[in-house]
């Protein structure tokens with residue numbers, strides 16, 4: 001069953017003012033449980049606005065949002081909090097929301113709001129800290145005196161500790177160095193694999209999306225351009241280029257090769273795949 | 289959300305009033321405030337009201353925008369009106385036994401309400417038609433002579449400019465932080481007073497942290513561009529008085545004189 005579904009979802013910022021802006025226009029989507037979705041789209045295409053509808057932070061101007069088949073805005077105000085625990089949303093630069101005296105307390109903020117027992121909270125905090133690779137010793141530090149990358153991980157742990165069924169991250173690697181970026185992406189992939197939860201990740205890096213996602217959601221000018229398996233998404237670089245997007249460099253290389261008739265095979269998305277394909281081509285050439 | 293709050297909102301435009309020199313507009317507003325407080329008779333105040341309506345006509349700003357500025361002070365207006373109606377002595381119109389409504393009471397109340405509306409409408413026109421930056425610039429120029437008695441005019445104006453510049457940024461930041469904490473189940477809408485105050489901590493701490501970060505960044509950026517206070521600083525945009533500024537000044541001064549004369553001629557309602 002679809003874990004997140006939208007019907008004719010439309011959202012307008014500042015409706016009725018001179019600054020009216022249609023950020024989402026008639027979105028019809030259905031995301032199955034267990035997917036790893038990469039959300040891409042040019043800047044201002046409505047990605048952040050869309051994901052804030054998935055955990056009931058924004059109320060649609062018109063249209064409906066269903067979480068696990070339940071109409072979010074028909075259930076009454078008291079139910080909203082529950083949806084936010086089910087669908088964990090990590091905002092862009094989440095480290096800017098840290099506020100507690102210690103990292104431990106900050107990670108515990110979500111579970112505490114869920115009204116869990118101290119024992120359960122403790123268990124979840126340690127589990128989340130473990131997922132993101134924060135050591136026991138670091139839990140007692142102030143969140144304001146650890147490094148930038150550690151802050152980012154602490155903030156992500158603050159959402160993981162709610163054990164959301166759906167985890168959504170808005171550009172989780174923005175402003176990190178390549179090593180930090182890889183670490184964050186890997187821990188998200190691990191979380192996806194071990195818990196079997198649904199993950200949505202907004203990213204401007206086509207390589208990251210190609211490497212980790214199983215499906216791609218392409219946003220363009222407040223509309224969903226396409227929602228399809230990752231390999232199909234990168235099969236036509238022209239279309240993506242016209243929307244101000246691109247395909248991973250390695251995919252482009254193999255596109256050129258196949259245009260010249262040197263390669264025929266499935267879409268190549270990662271360096272590893274490229275290496276394997278090249279080896280096969282060269283090996284094949286030798287045999288001939 | 290928070291974005292809907294408008295504090296002294298500026299409506300960009302190209303009317304005669306928009307184009308007036310901000311210094312002149314500031315002086316005109318002070319003259320206008322005098323004009324609002326002089327009349328002691330409804331007729332005089334109605335003349336002032338017509339004057340401000342005419343100004344709105346010239347500025348191209350709808351009078352209905354004033355209604356929004358009036359809303360916050362409405363309770364005070366209602367309260368004082370009621371006090372005035374019941375506690376001013378004179379010719380009794382309605383006798384309720386323990387209190388009575390008098391003709392004079394009604395007149396004084398009406399006058400007061402009209403005065404407040406005129407005051408808000410006129411002073412709002414200044415902020416509606418002048419960008420905050422132009423306004424602080426004008427304040428700096430007008431008060432420049434006070435530097436001689438040790439008032440740090442430039443620094444105060446710069447502080448005002450920066451504060452104004454950061455209001456929208458901080459509102460946006462607050463919106464973001466609130467959304468992020470709500471995503472972790474923060475509840476800001478229910479509970480008693482203590483709960484609600486406590487619920488502000490997760491918002492205020494990150495907000496202060498980010499405000500300090502921005503302040504430091506701004507200070508660095510200003511130093512990188514060699515800012516070192518107002519001493520010997522020249523300006524990109526020079527203010528120059530135009531014929532239209534003189535005309536506006538003459539019209540307003542004439543209006544003020546007219547109101548004063550009219551007031552001397554009409555009977556006062558304050559007895």
Ligand SMILES: Nc1ncnc2c1ncn2[C@@H]1O[C@H](COP(=O)(O)OP(=O)(O)OP(=O)(O)O)[C@@H](O)[C@H]1O
Nearest residue numbers: 013014021023041042043044045046047048049050
């Ligand atoms: N709080 C807001 N008020 C008014 N307009 C907004 C607000 N937030 C976003 N918008 C507008 O809505 C549109 C969609 O914004 P959104 O933030 O969803 O884009 P995005 O795809 O996340 O972009 P980016 O890649 O830059 O993060 C943009 O045109 C933006 O200007």
Ligand SMILES: [Mg+2]
Nearest residue numbers: 047048049170
């Ligand atoms: Mg965004």
